[in-house]
Amino acid sequence: MFEQMDAIHPLLPPAAGLLALLVAAVIVDLIAKRILVRSVRTVARRSSATWDDALVAHNVFGRLAQVVPALIVFVGVPFVPGLPEGGALLIRNVAMGYTVLVLTLALTAILSAANTIYAVSPMAKERPLKGFVQLVQIVVWIFGGVLIIATVLDRSPLLLLSGFGAMTAILLLVFKDTILSLVASVQLTAQDMVRVGDWIEMAQFGADGDVVDVQLHTVKVQNWDKTITTIPTHRLITDSFRNWRGMSQSGGRRIKRCIFLDVSSIRFQTQDEVDHFTRFALLKDYIKNKHQDLAAYNTGLATEVDANVNRRRLTNVGTFRAYAYSYLKNHPKIHNDMTLIVRQLAPGPEGLPLEIYCFTKTTEWVAYEDIQSDIFDHLLAIVPEFGLRLFQKPAGSDLANLK
Numbered sequence: 001m002f003e004q005m006d007a008i009h010p011l012l013p014p015a016a017g018l019l020a021l022l023v024a025a026v027i028v029d030l031i032a033k034r035i036l037v038r039s040v041r042t043v044a045r046r047s048s049a050t051w052d053d054a055l056v057a058h059n060v061f062g063r064l065a066q067v068v069p070a071l072i073v074f075v076g077v078p079f080v081p082g083l084p085e086g087g088a089l090l091i092r093n094v095a096m097g098y099t100v101l102v103l104t105l106a107l108t109a110i111l112s113a114a115n116t117i118y119a120v121s122p123m124a125k126e127r128p129l130k131g132f133v134q135l136v137q138i139v140v141w142i143f144g145g146v147l148i149i150a151t152v153l154d155r156s157p158l159l160l161l162s163g164f165g166a167m168t169a170i171l172l173l174v175f176k177d178t179i180l181s182l183v184a185s186v187q188l189t190a191q192d193m194v195r196v197g198d199w200i201e202m203a204q205f206g207a208d209g210d211v212v213d214v215q216l217h218t219v220k221v222q223n224w225d226k227t228i229t230t231i232p233t234h235r236l237i238t239d240s241f242r243n244w245r246g247m248s249q250s251g252g253r254r255i256k257r258c259i260f261l262d263v264s265s266i267r268f269q270t271q272d273e274v275d276h277f278t279r280f281a282l283l284k285d286y287i288k289n290k291h292q293d294l295a296a297y298n299t300g301l302a303t304e305v306d307a308n309v310n311r312r313r314l315t316n317v318g319t320f321r322a323y324a325y326s327y328l329k330n331h332p333k334i335h336n337d338m339t340l341i342v343r344q345l346a347p348g349p350e351g352l353p354l355e356i357y358c359f360t361k362t363t364e365w366v367a368y369e370d371i372q373s374d375i376f377d378h379l380l381a382i383v384p385e386f387g388l389r390l391f392q393k394p395a396g397s398d399l400a401n402l403k
Contacts, residue, residue, distance in 0.1 A: 018083070021072070021073060021076045021077065022073075024072055024076065025069035025070075025072045025073050025076075026069065028068050028069050028072050029065070029066070029068065029069040032065040032066075032068045032069075033062065033065050036061075036065060037061050037062050037065050040056070040061045041056050041061070044056045050117060050120070051113075051117050054113040054114075054116040054117045055109075055110070055113045057113070057116065058109040058110075058112045058113040058116070059109060060106055060109045060110055060113060063102055063105045063106040063109055064102075064106050066102045067099055067102050067103065067106075070095050070096075070098045070099040070102065071095075071099065073091065073092075073095040074092050074095040074096055074099065077091045077092050077095070078092075089154065093151055093152050093153075093154055094152060096151045097148045097149075097151040097152040100144060100147045100148050100151055101144070101148055103144075104140060104141065104144030104148075107140050107144075108137045108140055108141065111133050111136055111137055111140070112133070112137075114133070115129060115130055115133040128189065128195065128196055128214040129189075130213070130214055130215050130216070132185065132189075132216075134215060134216035134217075135178075135182055135185075135216055138178065177217060177232075177234075178216070178217070180233075180234040181216050181217045181232070181233040181234050182216065183234070183237075184233045184234040184236060184237045185214075185216060185233055187237055188214070188233070188236060188237070193236065193243065194211055194214060194219065194236060194243065195211065195214075195245070196211055196212065196213065196214055197210060197211060198210065198211045198243055198244070198245045199211075199243070199244040199245070199248070200221060200241050200242060200243050200244070201241060201242040201244070202221075202229075202231060202235075202236075202239070202241040202242075204239060205229055205231050205235070206223075206229055207221040207223065207229040207231060207241075208221075208223055208224060209221050209222045209223035209224050209229070210222050212228075214233075215233070216233065217232065217233055218230045218231065218232060218233060219231045219232075219233055219236060247363060248363050250338075250359075250363075251335070251361070251363065252335040252338050252359035252360060252361060252363065253359060253360050253362065253363045253368045254357070254358070254359050255356060255357070255358050255359070255360065255371075255372050255375070256355065256356070256357050257355070257356055257372070257376065258345065258353040258354060258355045258356070259353070259354045259356070259376070259379060259380065259383070259390070260350050260351040260352070260353055260354075260390065260391040260392075261317060261351050261352045261353075261354055261383070261388050261389070261390065261391060262351050262352075262388070262389040262390065262391045263347055263351055263352050263391075264389075265316075265387065265388045265389040266315065266316065266317045266352065266388070267315065267316060267387065268313045268314065268315055268316075269313065269314045269315065269316055269319065269387075273316070273387070274287065274291075274314055277319055280323065282323055282326040282327055282330065283319065283322060283323055283326065285326075286319070286322040286323075286326065287314075287319075290314060290322075294311075294312045294313065294314070297312050298311045298312060316386045316387045316388055317344075317352070317354075317386075317388060319386055320354075320383065320386040320388060321342050321343075321344070321354060323382070323386070324342045324354070324356065324379055325340070325341075325342040327375075327378070327379070328340055328342065328356070328358050328375070331375065333360055333361050333362070333371045334358050334359070334360060334361065334371075334375075335358070335359040335360065335361050338358070338359040339357060339358070339359065340357070340358045340359075341355070341357040341358070342354065342355070342356055342357070343355050343357065350391055350393075351391030352391075356375070356376075356379070360372070
């Protein structure tokens with residue numbers, strides 16, 4: 001048959017052979033994709049394992065299937081009649097280069113699938129490997145590109161690799177950010193500085209939220225307003241940032257807020273007021289112990305002195321401070337094993353700050369805010385019981401009442 005074609009025209013036999021080879025490659029490709037790949041995907045969906053689902057999701061099997069028609073062309077070209085040796089060599093080189101390209105794509109897809117499988121494990125939050133996987137993929141692409149060029153040009157890959165020595169300086173400039181990010185990724189992972197799920201703050205980038213992804217070049221943070229901030233990985237090493245993971249792991253979240261008292265309302269308590277506060281369940285022990293302490297001190301005075309001037313007496317602000325401490329100490333949602341302080345700060349233009357410093361038993365944001373608000377609702381409402389006034393700058397209504 002080929003002899004008859006050759007008699008008609010010398011180019012017909014190689015053209016017919018190449019067409020037959022192409023048809024065979026297309027048929028094999030259809031069989032591989034529609035039968036083998038679909039069968040593998042069906043088996044993967046029905047199996048209970050998760051690793052095969054990751055391979056299917058990243059189309060590993062589909063890319064491997066593309067190797068088959070390329071190999072058909074590579075093996076079948078020598079059997080095409082009348083094809084010049086140079087043309088056959090070129091087609092074989094292109095087919096082999098395509099095979100290397102597909103295998104490179106498949107290998108990078110396998111690495112991505114491996115990272116997907118690892119990402120669902122508990123260890124992934126502590127030791128994210130996505131940055132390292134991306135680095136390996138870059139290396140695979142570099143070597144894959146060298147092999148593709150060497151295969152198509154029919155040259156030794158070592159010859160091309162030897163030329164990289166002269167390009168080192170250029171490569172360092174081109175991959176400067178990648179090198180910085182690689183070093184930063186190693187440090188972040190080795191020192192356990194950032195994990196997926198950590199709440200971090202980085203004011204210079206406007207980041208304040210949860211880390212959702214740690215890559216080779218960037219770290220993605222979903223802010224509390226649901227916007228996404230992308231931070232270069234190496235900036236987490238060179239710049240400062242706040243990580244709230246320690247708070248989450250401790251099981252307690254700090255409350256640190258002041259109540260401002262009007263200094264002019266601070267005074268000593270009368271005996272009737274002291275008797276009144278003994279009926280407060282949270283103040284019984286304080287009044288009793290304080291009364292004994294003051295009585296012992298006043299009894300020990302060396303000379304007869306005026307009681308109202310020289311004797312120690314209870315103050316309304318001191319009693320309120322003791323009440324606030326006892327209230328927090330007995331609050332079911334306040335952590336008693338952590339620091340708990342009710343203290344006075346230095347008086348200023350806004351009155352006397354009484355600082356509440358304690359930790360809740362939960363770190364969940366909404367619950368924490370609810371507990372904090374509930375505590376200050378109560379303390380602010382009970383301040384007048386102690387003869388104290390809250391400090392507040394004059395408002396328009398206050399000035400109007402002066403008329």
